[in-house]
Amino acid sequence: MQQRNVITDVLVIGGGTAGFGAAVAAGRQGLDVTLLEATSKIGGVMAFCPGMPWGGGYPVDEIIGGLIEELTNRLSTMKPPAAEKRPCALANFGPEIIYDHDIATLTMFEMLEEAGVKVRLGSIAITPKVVDGRIAAVSCCDRNGPFSVTPKIVIDCSGDGDISAKSGVPFSLGDASGNMMAVTISFHMTGVNWAEAFSESDPYYTRYAEKGVAEGRLHPDLSKLYLMRGFHSGTVFCNSVHVRGVDGTDPSAVGAATQKGRRRCYQLAQFLRSDVPGFANAHMSMLSPTVGVRETRKLHGIYRVTGQDLIRATKFPDGIVACDNPIDDVMRSDGDMTHEAAIGTGQYYTIPFRSLLPQNISNLMFAGRILSADSVAFASVRGMPQCMAMGQATGTAAGLALRAGQSVQDIHIDTLIQDLTAQGVNRLAQ
C-alpha cells in the first residue's frame, strides 16, 4: 500500500497540463514532488477530451517555449511523428499543435517519471489544515482510505481550486452573474473520407447543422458543428456537443451532463453518417469519459488579469508566458460561441506571476484555469500551452522559495524570469 503520511517539498494538486508543468519544473530542481491526480490518467482536459489540440502555443507565430516546446519537439521527432503544428480553421486563433493522444499522455507521464515526481493517481486532496497563514497539511483520500500530505509548498492545479478555496482564498464562479461556460463532450469519427468531408469550407458545417436542428435530429445547441481533422488520417475530431448551465464543482451535475452529452454525441454521429459527405463509412470512437469543464472557480490573487490588459497588449515585468488567444467564450447562460480577437494583429500580452499567488497563504501558488482573471481575460488565457507554462513558472518558483527560505510572495521576480528564460520560455521581460 502507498504511504499514508507523506512528507514532501512540493505538493501539486491535479495532473492536468498545469499540474504537469508545475511538477516537472519542481522535480527538475531536485525537489521532492508529490503529484495527486483524482482520476486514473494524467492530462486533465486532455484526458477528458482526447485529441483536444494544444491551442495558443504560437502567439504571433512564435512558440512560447519551455515545456510545451520540449514536449512538442519530443513528439514531433518520433518515428513516425506523434505531433505536428497546423493552422486553426477558426478565425482569430493562431496555429495549433495536434498530437497522438495516447503517445502524448504516455510521454508526459515519462517526463514526470524522469523528473522524479511521485505521481499518485486515483488520489484526491480533500481538506487543508491552515496554521499561521500557511497550509501545514492536506488530508487526502484514495481507495484505501484517508492519507495525509505534509508539504512545504502547495501548488493547486486542480482547475476547480477546492483546496485553495477551503484555505480561505477568495474566488468567484463564472462571470459577474455567476454564469459559467458550457461543458463539452468530444469524440472522434474514424474511417472518414477526408477529401470529401473537408471539401466543405465552413468549419462549422452550418448548412448541415441547421438542417439537422430544423428536422429535430440534432439538439438546438448543435447549430454549429466544429469538425476538424484528427491527428491520424481519416479521423475527425468533433468538438461540438456543449451542455449549458453545468456547475463543474458539483459531481452529480457533471455526471448528468456527461450522460446527456453522450446521447447528443451518438445522435450527431448518426447524423454525420447519414447527411454529411465523407462520413458514410465512419464510426464514433474516443468518446470522452467525462465532460471537459472549461470554467469554475477563478481565484482572487495578488493581481487579477483583466480584459483591458489584453486590449493594451500589456507585458508585465513579472510576465511568465506570452499569449494572443482570442476571447474564446462558449455558451454562457443563453450566449453563443464567440472568439473575438482580444488584441490587435501582431500583438501579444503576458500573464503575470502575481495572478498565480494568493494574498493570504504564504506557501500556496495556483496555476492553470484557476488563475486570477476576470471573465473576459479568462476566456483568452486558458489555452493548454499557457496553463502548462503557468505550471512551469510555479514549479520553478517553488525551488526559489525553498532554497531562499522565503514565502512564495517574496521570491525574487527577476531571478524567476531569468530561470524561466534559461528554461527556454520566450519573450519574457529582460
Ligand SMILES: Cc1cc2nc3c(=O)[nH]c(=O)nc-3n(C[C@H](O)[C@H](O)[C@H](O)COP(=O)(O)OP(=O)(O)OC[C@H]3O[C@@H](n4cnc5c(N)ncnc54)[C@H](O)[C@@H]3O)c2cc1C
Ligand atoms: C471542452 C474544452 C475545450 C477546450 N479546447 C481547447 C483547445 O482546443 N485548445 C486549448 O489549448 N485549450 C482548450 N481548452 C482549455 C484548456 O483545455 C483548459 O483550460 C486546460 O486544460 C486547463 O488545464 P488545468 O491543468 O488548469 O486544469 P484541468 O485540465 O481541468 O486539470 C485539472 C486536473 O486536476 C484534477 N483534480 C481536480 N481536483 C482535484 C483534487 N482535489 N485532487 C486531485 N486532483 C484533482 C482533475 O482530475 C484534473 O485532471 C478547452 C477546455 C475545454 C473544457
